[in-house]
Amino acid sequence: MQSTNAQGILIRRIDYGDSDLILTFITQKYGKISLMAKSAKKSVRRFGGILELFYFLELIIRPGKGSKPSILENASLIRPFEKIRTNVVHTAYASYWAELIHLFVEEKNAQDDIFQLFVFVLDQLNNSTIAADVLHIVFQIRFLTISGFQPNFITCYYCQKKLDKISGPTCCFDLNKGTVMCPSCVQKTSHLMKLSKGTLKHLNWINSHDLQHLHRLKYSSEAIAEGKQLLEQFVPFCIGRSPKSLLFLKKLYKQTKGNKA
Numbered sequence: 001m002q003s004t005n006a007q008g009i010l011i012r013r014i015d016y017g018d019s020d021l022i023l024t025f026i027t028q029k030y031g032k033i034s035l036m037a038k039s040a041k042k043s044v045r046r047f048g049g050i051l052e053l054f055y056f057l058e059l060i061i062r063p064g065k066g067s068k069p070s071i072l073e074n075a076s077l078i079r080p081f082e083k084i085r086t087n088v089v090h091t092a093y094a095s096y097w098a099e100l101i102h103l104f105v106e107e108k109n110a111q112d113d114i115f116q117l118f119v120f121v122l123d124q125l126n127n128s129t130i131a132a133d134v135l136h137i138v139f140q141i142r143f144l145t146i147s148g149f150q151p152n153f154i155t156c157y158y159c160q161k162k163l164d165k166i167s168g169p170t171c172c173f174d175l176n177k178g179t180v181m182c183p184s185c186v187q188k189t190s191h192l193m194k195l196s197k198g199t200l201k202h203l204n205w206i207n208s209h210d211l212q213h214l215h216r217l218k219y220s221s222e223a224i225a226e227g228k229q230l231l232e233q234f235v236p237f238c239i240g241r242s243p244k245s246l247l248f249l250k251k252l253y254k255q256t257k258g259n260k261a
Helices: 082-086 088-104 112-127 132-146 183-188 197-208 211-216 221-239 244-260
Strands: 004-016 020-027 031-037 056-062 070-079 170-174 179-181 192-196
Touching: 004 031, 004 088, 004 112, 020 056, 020 088, 020 112, 031 056, 082 088, 082 112, 088 112, 088 132, 088 221, 088 244, 112 132, 132 197, 132 211, 132 221, 170 183, 170 197, 192 197, 192 221, 197 221, 221 244
Parallel strands: 031 070
Antiparallel strands: 004 020, 004 056, 020 031, 056 070, 170 179, 170 192
16 A cells, blocks of 8 residues: 655654554644554664654654554654753653543544644743743643533633622632532532632633733743642543553652752
8 A cells, every 4th residue: 555644743652572663643634643663673774763752753654454553664853852851840741741642532533733732832842932830731721622621711600600700819610510610609519629710810811812822921820830730630530530641740749849848
């Protein structure tokens, strides 16, 4: 069968036998695809050490016959996002984002929005244009919205009262329903998190504005801390499992907190 080209970012790499690799990419053309790279661990000329996580590559793919996997015949480097791997927290964030894509995106189902989102956050993380904590929030919110789990940060689920009309500085977010709850309605539900109204406004702004405008918003430390806490609970709740990379992230948080003490 005739080979085809695609651009993709490597999100998963598994050793297969002594010399082969099974590689998973998120691509603009095909969505998530898994490819067999034969003799990849020995072939310096064909791949030259570019089959690394988060590398943005031009792929030459030979479709598999029947149930056999497609073959990665060759690859060339577009962007390595090399600075990400020099920072353990940045690497952990990128690994978590990649794992979410791997767990939730279907094989060979084009997801251009997710592909473009991933390219954006990796680029910003690599260049330190936007704070890593903020990008972590951005990716999770946008990923949820694209995947059909758009959270509601502005209107109470039961009484439809707008956030600005809810009294007090805080409000509750219901993880079950993915929505804001005003104080008079919270007894009707469970799995609640209390957040400042400022945090909810930040999250709504991030979810509703163009990605290119993110640098315009000033992010308070409270909004970042609460946003991360919320999304790291809500995302696993939505996908029905806790990614392994999230457990590693939480260990890093504890280590960082311990070093500051």
